[in-house]
Amino acid sequence: xxxxxxxxxxxxxxxxxxxxxxxxxxxxxxxxxxxxxxxxxxxxxxxxxxxxxxxxxxxxxxxxxxxxxxxxxxxxxxxxxxxxxxxxxxxxxxxxxxxxxxxxxxxxxxxxxxxxxxxxxxxxxxxxxxxxxxxx
Amino acid sequence: xxxxxxxxxxxxxxxxxxxxxxxxxxxxxxxxxxxxxxxxxxxxxxxxxxxxxxxxxxxxxxxxxxxxxxxxxxxx
Numbered sequence: 001x002x003x004x005x006x007x008x009x010x011x012x013x014x015x016x017x018x019x020x021x022x023x024x025x026x027x028x029x030x031x032x033x034x035x036x037x038x039x040x041x042x043x044x045x046x047x048x049x050x051x052x053x054x055x056x057x058x059x060x061x062x063x064x065x066x067x068x069x070x071x072x073x074x075x076x077x078x079x080x081x082x083x084x085x086x087x088x089x090x091x092x093x094x095x096x097x098x099x100x101x102x103x104x105x106x107x108x109x110x111x112x113x114x115x116x117x118x119x120x121x122x123x124x125x126x127x128x129x130x131x132x133x134x135x136x
Numbered sequence: 137x138x139x140x141x142x143x144x145x146x147x148x149x150x151x152x153x154x155x156x157x158x159x160x161x162x163x164x165x166x167x168x169x170x171x172x173x174x175x176x177x178x179x180x181x182x183x184x185x186x187x188x189x190x191x192x193x194x195x196x197x198x199x200x201x202x203x204x205x206x207x208x209x210x211x212x
Binding site: 033 | 145147148149150151152154155157158159185186188189190191
């Protein structure tokens with residue numbers, strides 16, 4: 001077996017497309033046995049709120065339902081299901097502490113199992129990763 | 137090809153065949169051979185990539201009637 005690799009993702013937007021991309025990349029990586037870490041900052045933080053239901057950006061928000069339906073038709077589950085899968089697969093989920101303060105989000109507003117982390121601490125994770133992605 | 141179990145992933149697009157494959161392989165014993173059937177063209181590259189990354193062995197592969205068949209042996 002190839003040695004365990006580390007993968008880190010920063011998500012800075014909370015729209016449906018960014019949400020799905022981060023989950024699909026993350027869940028695929030975790031399914032490949034890759035140690036996966038996702039850091040949610042700025043509007044990305046909204047994705048960690050309990051019951052988050054992201055919409056497509058701008059005027060495309062009206063087409064969110066259509067998009068969800070189309071994805072379900074090709075076997076891709078919704079955002080909440082993917083997030084549950086991420087937790088099952090042991091993906092590390094982090095919330096940016098500064099974004100929480102800035103947007104008035106409390107720890108209890110977030111789903112369970114999220115670690116609040118500062119930039120320096122996450123950069124340490126990123127530095128140890130073989131691959132880093134920015135989704136925003 | 138001798139197989140222990142079959143996973144039908146037809147109709148599923150990337151990354152679902154891989155996510156389901158990983159989950160299924162966890163349930164199988166070492167030495168088992170899983171037959172995976174997919175119709176997503178991406179699976180042709182994705183399944184071998186998954187095998188080499190996770191250290192499992194792709195013991196066979198064929199294309200039939202627009203479907204892709206993979207035979208994956210659980211090594212660890």
